[in-house]
Amino acid sequence: MASKKTTWILGAVVAALSILLVARAMHGEKKSAPAADASRLIEKYTVAGPGRVEPDSEEVKIGSELAGKLRDVKVEEGDMVRKGQVLAILVNDEYAAAVAAAEAAVSQKDAALRKVLNGSRGQERREAEANLRQAESTEANARREMERRQQLSEAGVISREEKERYEREYKVDHDRTEAARQHFRLVDDEQREEDRSAARAELESARAQLEQSRAIYEKTFLRAPFDGRVLRKHHRTGESITNSSVTADPVFTIGDVGGLRVRVDVDESDVSRVHNGQPVWVTAQAYSDQRFYGKVIRVGGQMGPKNVHTDEPKEKVDTKILETLVQMDPATNLPVGLRVDAYIDTTH
Secondary structure (H helix, E strand, O other), X not given: OHHHHHHHHHHHHHHHHHHHHHHHHHOXXXXXXXXXXXXXXXXXXXXXXXXEEEEOOOOEEEOOOOOEEEEEEOOOXXXXXXXXXXXXXXXXXXXXXXXXXXXXHHHHHHHHHHHHHHOOOHHHHHHHHHHHHHHHHHHHHHHHHHHHHHHHXXXXXXXXXXXXXXXXHHHHHHHHHHHHHHHHHHHHOOOOHHHHHHHHHHHHHHHHHHHHHHHHHHOOEEEOOOOEEEEEXXXXXOOEXXXXXXXXXXXXXXXXXXXXXXXXXXXXXXXXXXOOOOEEEXXXXXXXXXXXXXXXXXEOOXXXXXXXXXXXXXXXXXXXXXXXXXXXXXXXXXOXXXXXXXXXXXXX
């Protein structure tokens, strides 16, 4: 309160002195010694500089990591948005199809792994066992018939050709029995570890592909990174945009206007007089003599070129400045981007 009171008093003094100087000028009087002293007093206790109003978050430009066409732009300039809110959507049918295909691949690989882990079904085991028993029975009958034919052949009752035919039939039945036995062992035994590992690896690969497809699909939705207001809309529905990570092509500019700041250009000759916590008031041509108050919250650490130009004929454009950030009082209501004149009270 004391700080603001001092600022009000200093502002009143400045205003009174300004009126005095104007009055003397209107009467054609030359600047007297008291007026000169007053001017030096003003310069002694304030640092003035041009500034520009910006949101607390600064101005954040939102673009897309994907190039494409805007299917739907959902907000307009001036709209308030919430963190995570969808601001625009790219044409994304192809990306949605990729997600669906990846989901199907995961389901397929998951089923394959479960089949490996669970082994064959009981019905398959019983069927394989029944086939083996039938083959063994057929083989036994064929063996008995072959042995009987061999005895008859030795006794000269049947020909050698008939004996050999039964021997061939037995061999065929024996091979069938061995095949049935191997099949039963295959469905009855546990799966090998390498088969289980391979099935798991294929499932993990399918899941990774699904996550990648979903991540790319999500990039077709432009979302607000924080609560704020849409300051500019650079593209409209149906327009094409480029990859903003390669070429700057913002779709929106948004800012957190819950609070306002003023970025002031402090002349290099005044940098030693400015520090954090000093009271500040700003004025703007659009608001006549109305003043808006705040305080210095950050003083830059490196000199640089001017950010704000007054367009005055006598303005020095090659002067180095130090960026100084002023946090405005919560009740301040000014449009973002407005050019203002800032006065820093150096008595604090």
